[in-house]
Each structure stands twice: as C-alpha cells, then as structure tokens.
Amino acid sequence: MNICGYSPESINEGEGLRAAIFISGCKHYCPGCFSPKTWNFEYGEPFTLARQREIIRDIAGNPLLDGLTILGGDPFFSAREVSGFIDLLHLEAGPVPVWIYSGYTYEELSAASDSDEYALLGRCDVLVDGRYVEALRDPSLLYRGSSNQRLIDIKQSLEHGEAILWQSVFTK
Amino acid sequence: MSLMTKAIGKEDHILDEVIRLGDDIANSRDLELLRENANLNGESFSGKMSKFGSEYAKWYANHFIMPSQLVQAIQDNIVYVHDLDQYAIGTTNCIFIPFGKLLGQGFNTGNGSVRPPNSIMTAMALVAIIFQSQQNSQYGGVSANKLDHDLAPYAAKSFAKYFLKGLDYFEEQEPGMTAADLGEISMSRLDLQERYPRSFRYAMRETESETLQGAESLIHNLNTMSSRAGGQIPFTSINYGTCTSPEGRLVIDSILEATMKGLGSGETPIFPIQIFKCKKGVNQAPGEPNYDLFLKAAECSARRLYPNFANLDAPLNLAYYDPSDPDTEFATMGCRTRVLADRFGRNHLSGKGNLSFNTLNLVKLGIEHGVVLGRRSEADEAGFYRELDHYLNIAMEGLLHRFRIQSAQKAKASDFMMREGVWEGGEQLAPEDPVGELLKHGSLSIGFIGLAECMKAMYGKHHAEDEEVYQKAVRLIRYLRSFCDRQSEKLNLNVTLFATPAEGLSGKFTKRDRASYGSISGVTDREYYTNSFHVPVYYSVTAATKIKLEAPFHDLCNAGAISYIELNGNARANPAAFLKIIQYALDQQISYFSINHPIDRCSACGHEGIIGATCPSCGSHENEVHIRRLRRVTGYLTGDFQTRFNSAKQAEVRDRVKHTS
Numbered sequence: 018m019n020i021c022g023y024s025p026e027s028i029n030e031g032e033g034l035r036a037a038i039f040i041s042g043c044k045h046y047c048p049g050c051f052s053p054k055t056w057n058f059e060y061g062e063p064f065t066l067a068r069q070r071e072i073i074r075d076i077a078g079n080p081l082l083d084g085l086t087i088l089g090g091d092p093f094f095s096a097r098e099v100s101g102f103i104d105l106l107h108l109e110a111g112p113v114p115v116w117i118y119s120g121y122t123y124e125e126l127s128a129a130s131d132s133d134e135y136a137l138l139g140r141c142d143v144l145v146d147g148r149y150v151e152a153l154r155d156p157s158l159l160y161r162g163s164s165n166q167r168l169i170d171i172k173q174s175l176e177h178g179e180a181i182l183w184q185s186v187f188t189k
Numbered sequence: 190m191s192l193m194t195k196a197i198g199k200e201d202h203i204l205d206e207v208i209r210l211g212d213d214i215a216n217s218r219d220l221e222l223l224r225e226n227a228n229l230n231g232e233s234f235s236g237k238m239s240k241f242g243s244e245y246a247k248w249y250a251n252h253f254i255m256p257s258q259l260v261q262a263i264q265d266n267i268v269y270v271h272d273l274d275q276y277a278i279g280t281t282n283c284i285f286i287p288f289g290k291l292l293g294q295g296f297n298t299g300n301g302s303v304r305p306p307n308s309i310m311t312a313m314a315l316v317a318i319i320f321q322s323q324q325n326s327q328y329g330g331v332s333a334n335k336l337d338h339d340l341a342p343y344a345a346k347s348f349a350k351y352f353l354k355g356l357d358y359f360e361e362q363e364p365g366m367t368a369a370d371l372g373e374i375s376m377s378r379l380d381l382q383e384r385y386p387r388s389f390r391y392a393m394r395e396t397e398s399e400t401l402q403g404a405e406s407l408i409h410n411l412n413t414m415s416s417r418a419g420g421q422i423p424f425t426s427i428n429y430g431t432c433t434s435p436e437g438r439l440v441i442d443s444i445l446e447a448t449m450k451g452l453g454s455g456e457t458p459i460f461p462i463q464i465f466k467c468k469k470g471v472n473q474a475p476g477e478p479n480y481d482l483f484l485k486a487a488e489c490s491a492r493r494l495y496p497n498f499a500n501l502d503a504p505l506n507l508a509y510y511d512p513s514d515p516d517t518e519f520a521t522m523g524c525r526t527r528v529l530a531d532r533f534g535r536n537h538l539s540g541k542g543n544l545s546f547n548t549l550n551l552v553k554l555g556i557e558h559g560v561v562l563g564r565r566s567e568a569d570e571a572g573f574y575r576e577l578d579h580y581l582n583i584a585m586e587g588l589l590h591r592f593r594i595q596s597a598q599k600a601k602a603s604d605f606m607m608r609e610g611v612w613e614g615g616e617q618l619a620p621e622d623p624v625g626e627l628l629k630h631g632s633l634s635i636g637f638i639g640l641a642e643c644m645k646a647m648y649g650k651h652h653a654e655d656e657e658v659y660q661k662a663v664r665l666i667r668y669l670r671s672f673c674d675r676q677s678e679k680l681n682l683n684v685t686l687f688a689t690p691a692e693g694l695s696g697k698f699t700k701r702d703r704a705s706y707g708s709i710s711g712v713t714d715r716e717y718y719t720n721s722f723h724v725p726v727y728y729s730v731t732a733a734t735k736i737k738l739e740a741p742f743h744d745l746c747n748a749g750a751i752s753y754i755e756l757n758g759n760a761r762a763n764p765a766a767f768l769k770i771i772q773y774a775l776d777q778q779i780s781y782f783s784i785n786h787p788i789d790r791c792s793a794c795g796h797e798g799i800i801g802a803t804c805p806s807c808g809s810h811e812n813e814v815h816i817r818r819l820r821r822v823t824g825y826l827t828g829d830f831q832t833r834f835n836s837a838k839q840a841e842v843r844d845r846v847k848h849t850s
C-alpha cells in the first residue's frame with residue numbers, strides 16, 4: 018500500500034485539528050475528482066512499517082490533535098492494510114479517534130458483516146461517504162465536496178442498523 | 190569597534206542630501222520608503238506631505254540632535270531608533286486610555302467640551318472621538334484596556350431610560366410611585382423583572398439593539414476616521430472579555446456580533462484590533478460566567494482574524510492582577526506593547542504607556558562572532574556578549590537622551606493627553622509645565638529582532654533546530670532582560686524588554702547586512718529577519734511545537750510579545766481546532782496569542798474564505814475580478830497585502846509555512 022500525502026496537522030479534513038493520511042488508489046473514477054493522480058495504487062511512497070511508526074509517534078506526541086483522518090484515493094480499496102495500521106495506531110497511541118473518507122456509501126460498506134470493508138468501518142468513528150458528484154458540488158459544505166456526501170456517525174449507525182448522521186459538538 | 194563606518198557626511202553633502210530627500214518623495218521614486226508603514230498610503234498626496242515632514246525630521250535628528258554614538262550605532266546597522274521622525278520634538282509612543290474616567294467626567298477636545306454620555310450609543314460614539322483626539326498627541330497606538338468595564342455603565346443608563354419609558358407605555362407603574370422609589374435600575378435587578386415584566390423585556394430588547402448599533406458604528410468609525418493631518422487611521426486597539434455584569438456582557442457580545450457581521454458590504458474590519466482577555470474562573474471553562482463569550486470570540490477570530498487573545502493567567506500578568514480592579518488586568522496595545530508594572534506604584538494600565546523603544550539587530554552581531562563566515566570553527570561568545578553590551582549601552586543611552594527631550598516638553602504640546610488627564614495626573618499640570626515627572630510612569634524599552642538568524646549565524650542552526658542552540662537562545666534573551674532590569678534599578682526608571690513588532694524594520698537591517706556580507710543561507714538570504722524570538726515563518730514545525738518553543742520567551746519580554754500560529758484552511762469552518770489551539774497556547778503560558786489564517790474576498794460575489802485563482806463560489810478568475818487578500822502584519826491587518834505591504838513583509842507573507850496544511 019502506498020500513501021500520497023501526510024499532514025501532521027490539518028483543519029480541513031474533519032472536526033478539530035487532525036493528522037491526515039492520504040492512501041493511494043481509487044477505482045471510482047468520479048468525473049471532476051479533486052485529484053485523479055491518486056487513482057493510481059502505485060502513486061506516492063510505500064507505507065512501510067517504519068513510516069507508520071513515525072506517523073504514529075507524531076500523533077502520540079502532539080497534544081493538540083483531535084484525531085486522525087484517513088482519505089485517498091479511497092482507503093477502502095486497501096481495507097485490510099488500513100485496518101492493520103489503525104490497530105497498530107490504537108495499540109501504540111491509545112484510542113485515537115479516526116475519521117475515514119470513501120467513495121462507497123455507508124450502506125455499501127456495511128452490507129456484509131464478514132467483509133474487510135466492514136471490519137475497517139468498525140475501527141473508525143466518522144465516515145464521510147459517497148462519490149463526488151460534480152453537479153452537486155457545494156463549496157460551503159463542511160469537510161466534503163458534493164451534497165450527496167454525508168458525515169456518518171459509524172458507532173451509532175452500526176448499533177442502530179442504519180446510517181445516522183454525525184453531529185458536531187459545535188453546532189449551535 | 191571594527192564595525193564602524195564614519196557616521197555623518199561632510200558639510201557640503203548636506204544640501205545635496207536635503208534635495209535628494211525631497212525629490213525621492215515628490216516623484217514617488219522610493220517605493221520602499223513610501224510603503225514603510227502599511228497603514229499609511231504613502232503614494233497619496235497627504236501621505237507624501239507627511240513623508241516630507243517625517244523624512245526631514247529624521248534627517249534633522251540624525252545630524253543635529255542624537256548623540257553621535259547612537260548615530261554611529263544606527264550607521265553600524267545594529268541599533269534601530271523607532272519613529273525617529275518624532276525624536277527631536279519629544280513625542281511619546283503609545284497609551285492605554287482611561288475611558289471610564291473620560292466618559293464619566295466629560296472632556297474637552299480643544300474645540301469644544303463634551304458632556305458625559307447618557308446612553309450606550311453616545312458613549313460608543315465618544316469612544317471613537319477620544320481615540321481620535323488622543324492619537325494626535327502621540328505617535329504610536331491608542332488602546333482601551335477594559336472597554337467592557339468602561340462602557341457597561343452606559344448600557345445601564347440606556348436600560349434605565351427604556352425601562353422608565355416602558356413603565357409608562359405599558360402602564361405598569363404603581364400609583365404614587367416615582368422613579369426614585371425604584372432605586373438604581375439595571376439589568377441585574379431580577380426583582381424589577383418580576384414586578385414589571387413587560388417594561389423589563391422591552392428595555393432589554395431596546396438596549397440590546399442600541400448596543401449592537403453602537404458597536405457597529407464604533408467599528409465603522411474606527412475604520413474611516415483620520416488623524417494626524419488626514420494621513421492615517423488611528424492605531425486603535427480594544428481589550429475586553431472579563432466584565433461579567435449583564436451590561437458588560439452585552440457590550441462584549443455586541444462588539445463580537447458587529448465584528449462578525451463585518452463592514453458595509455460584509456468585509457472584514459481592519460480596525461480596531463481586538464483583544465479578548467482570557468482569565469480562568471471568568472471565561473475559560475464551561476460554567477464560568479463569560480465562557481459563552483470566549484467561545485464567541487474564538488468563532489469571531491476564526492472568521493475575522495480578531496480578536497486576539499490575552500492571557501491574564503500567564504505568570505508575568507498574574508503578578509499584578511487584582512480581581513477587584515479591572516485596570517490591573519493585563520491588556521495590550523494591539524501590536525503587543527505591554528505596560529503593567531511601575532516602579533512608582535502605578536501598577537495598572539490606563540493613564541500611561543510606552544515612551545519609546547530602540548531595537549537591536551541581533552543578526553549582525555551573530556554574523557560577526559559566529560561560525561557562519563567560516564572565520565572560526567566555534568562561536569566567539571565572549572566577543573559576542575562584549576559587543577552586545579557595547580550596543581545595549583548605546584541603545585539605553587539613546588532612550589535616556591530621548592526621554593530627557595520628552596520630559597522637557599510642556600503639557601500644552603500634548604494638549605489633549607495632559608489637559609484631560611488621559612496620561613494620569615496630566616490634568617494637574619499648567620500648560621507651560623514640563624511633563625517629565627508624569628512620564629516616568631511610562632516605559633522605556635529595548636527591543637530585538639532576528640533571534641533565529643542570529644543563532645544560525647552563531648552556531649549553524651537556529652533555536653528551533655537544536656536543543657542546545659535553543660538553550661543558548663533563551664540565555665541570550667534572559668541576558669537582555671537582566672540588562673533591562675539592572676538599568677531600571679540604576680536609573681530608577683521603568684526599562685523593559687520588547688519582542689519588537691518589526692514592520693518597517695524587518696527588511697531594513699537585512700538589506701544592509703546582505704550588502705555587507707552577501708547572501709548567507711538561512712541568515713541574510715531572505716528579504717527580512719525573523720520577528721523577535723519567533724521560530725522562522727519558513728521553518729516547518731507543528732503548531733504545538735511552535736507554541737512550546739516560543740512560550741518561555743513571553744515571560745522574559747516584559748514590554749510585550751506575541752506568538753502566532755499559521756493555519757492553512759478555512760478556519761471559520763472548524764472552530765473546534767481554533768479553540769483547542771488557543772487554549773493550549775494559554776496553558777503553555779503564552780502571554781499574548783493569535784492565529785493567522787488567510788481571508789480572501791471575491792469582489793464579484795463577496796465570498797470570503799480561501800480563494801485560489803478562481804472563486805469557489807461564483808467561479809470568477811483573479812485575472813478578471815479583484816480578489817482582496819487580507820493578511821496580518823505585525824499585529825495589524827492590512828487591506829490588501831500585495832499593494833500596501835513593503836516588499837520585505839510581502840516576502841514574509843509568501844514564505845510563511847502553515848502549521849497545518
């Protein structure tokens with residue numbers, strides 16, 4: 018698995034200050050995709066164990082972070098490896114909250130409870146779901162590009178068996 | 190000294206110099222000169238007119254007034270005398286205005302006398318007038334250190350007025366009752382609310398709307414009025430955040446609300462600089478009386494870059510804090526000036542200010558005594574400190590010399606400031622009396638610039654790159670502070686250490702050092718030196734690390750310092766991150782803090798946020814419509830950094846790495 022980007026602190030990919038890792042590779046090919054370069058699974062640098070540990074150390078050592086966001090490409094095309102990384106993160110840095118982006122919808126990802134995708138979903142807290150639809154583009158949306166995309170509270174959704182939207186602690 | 194060059198030109202060059210000075214200004218030949226100050230349009234007629242005055246005044250001070258050692262030190266490019274154009278006439282720098290007193294007693298602007306206001310609307314209008322009048326008595330900033338406390342009584346007056354009106358309208362008054370029977374009417378009178386609910390609610394609503402209108406007009410006024418012969422908008426700052434009375438809270442809320450709304454077409458106001466005062470127990474945690482206003486301040490700052498955040502709990506500020514006297518609460522001149530302690534007992538803010546400051550170019554000393562030129566393999570620390578002492582003494586002598594000129598001025602020279610007692614005690618002076626005995630309550634400050642480049646030149650690494658170098662950097666700043674402390678004792682004056690806000694200065698030292706030494710990587714290869722003790726804007730560290738590294742310097746710089754974090758991204762969409770960073774900085778005991786983030790504004794559709802080449806909202810391209818790019822420089826915002834900043838500051842803004850991406 019390759020990664021094509023890493024920000025130790027970002028305010029653009031989820032609530033609060035978050036580390037962000039961009040996983041290479043996507044097969045959704047949405048027209049108007051923000052970065053078609055990331056479709057290539059070979060793009061970027063190999064996400065070696067050493068690099069993983071380095072990033073985990075960054076995260077554990079930064080008192081300002083609210084968590085980690087994993088984006089792509091679409092990390093769910095590398096679900097098993099990403100799950101492995103999250104396990105390592107949680108083992109070494111404690112219960113760091115994880116946001117994850119996908120071109121798949123929550124319903125698609127949660128359809129089969131024995132799938133790798135489902136396993137990855139269960140390791141994360143918030144899912145930003147759905148393909149990017151150019152016609153529904155709206156720059157005023159929080160943390161996403163088009164209005165079909167949703168911010169989903171994964172734990173709540175899995176518990177209730179249906180997609181439940183995430184609520185910001187900051188909504189007035 | 191090996192660094193010296195002959196300071197003053199020969200007699201016959203004097204006339205040539207004077208003529209060239211005039212030519213350069215009249216023909217706008219020297220853009221750097223005209224843009225020195227981002228707040229002044231130096232290419233306008235009035236801007237040029239004031240440049241004529243100030244350039245000649247500088248020239249005169251250089252040739253005929255200043256001690257020759259000081260002129261030499263300037264020539265050596267190690268000492269910088271700020272606001273040199275004001276040196277010979279003895280003007281003072283900045284002040285915290287006692288608004289409570291001026292509003293309470295009424296005042297006279299020189300053209301007419303003003304009665305104490307009877308409503309919050311009038312009080313807020315008078316605040317602008319006082320700022321403007323005072324600005325003409327000095328050259329630096331004017332600040333309100335506790336505007337919420339100062340204005341609360343006038344919100345109460347408005348409330349009382351509406352309440353009595355309400356009693357009449359709604360016929361809620363009891364037979365035979367007079368206004369005097371009600372006692373002092375205020376928003377906190379729950380008994381009144383219970384007995385006369387309709388009048389109370391009416392008075393509440395009317396006062397709220399009047400206060401908001403007052404706040405809007407205050408902000409508009411402070412962005413449009415001129416001072417100093419029309420050349421400049423007053424450098425105004427307002428501090429607030431700790432007044433917990435319902436009236437004070439309303440004042441704070443209204444100022445924030447008006448700021449978030451923006452100016453006429455919704456654009457971000459540039460003045461006044463706003464500072465929210467943070468104090469544990471008052472506004473820092475859920476359940477504290479003004480916590481909601483702190484949250485609102487964070488939201489406002491995420492949208493509008495203001496307010497900044499002052500930390501009343503930082504040790505150097507807490508030392509003088511008296512909860513029963515808001516005048517002892519740390520507040521700041523927006524550009525960071527801090528005055529709180531006074532050897533002569535005035536350990537509060539209003540009624541005094543900074544008198545003047547001289548800044549040291551640490552970088553040149555570093556180059557001369559460091560390893561960077563390859564002359565030696567180890568830094569010559571003994572030589573460095575010896576020469577530092579030499580220039581510290583000259584800078585101090587210069588401050589003293591200027592202080593004597595300032596002290597000898599008559600009260601009538603700073604008419605409004607003295608006559609109205611804006612400077613505490615001034616009202617007791619006769620117009621011909623010298624002001625010296627009063628000015629001693631102010632501060633004389635030694636500033637510094639380029640700690641990062643100095644360390645790089647000395648040791649090959651700057652203070653964010655190496656732990657050992659960091660310790661040396663702290664030691665150096667501690668040395669500067671102890672020099673100031675010793676001078677305070679010796680001279681019996683308030684001498685303080687300043688983390689200089691180097692706007693006009695940031696490129697001047699560098700340009701001349703580069704001419705002497707060439708472009709040295711990490712030292713003179715940029716157009717500016719790093720401000721004060723800051724981690725260089727081009728050096729990539731996380732926000733948390735930058736805060737940790739800079740925090741200990743705040744405690745040393747008792748004349749003021751600020752730390753910034755650069756956020757890349759739409760901060761207004763993510764107040765949670767914003768809040769967390771602020772509170773972390775406060776916890777690390779940073780005294781004064783702010784977050785920079787880009788605000789671009791599309792002039793086609795009014796969209797504000799981050800705009801690349803094309804507006805994300807209406808799709809206009811920057812080649813077709815003007816995209817106004819608002820950035821902060823030395824504490825002040827500047828309308829459009831590409832047209833008003835001098836080139837060194839433009840370069841600094843370009844080089845800023847974001848602590849988040």
Ligand code: SF4
Binds near residue numbers: 045055090119120
């Ligand atoms: S899912 Fe995201 S990365 Fe993949 S094509 Fe769509 S927009 Fe691009």
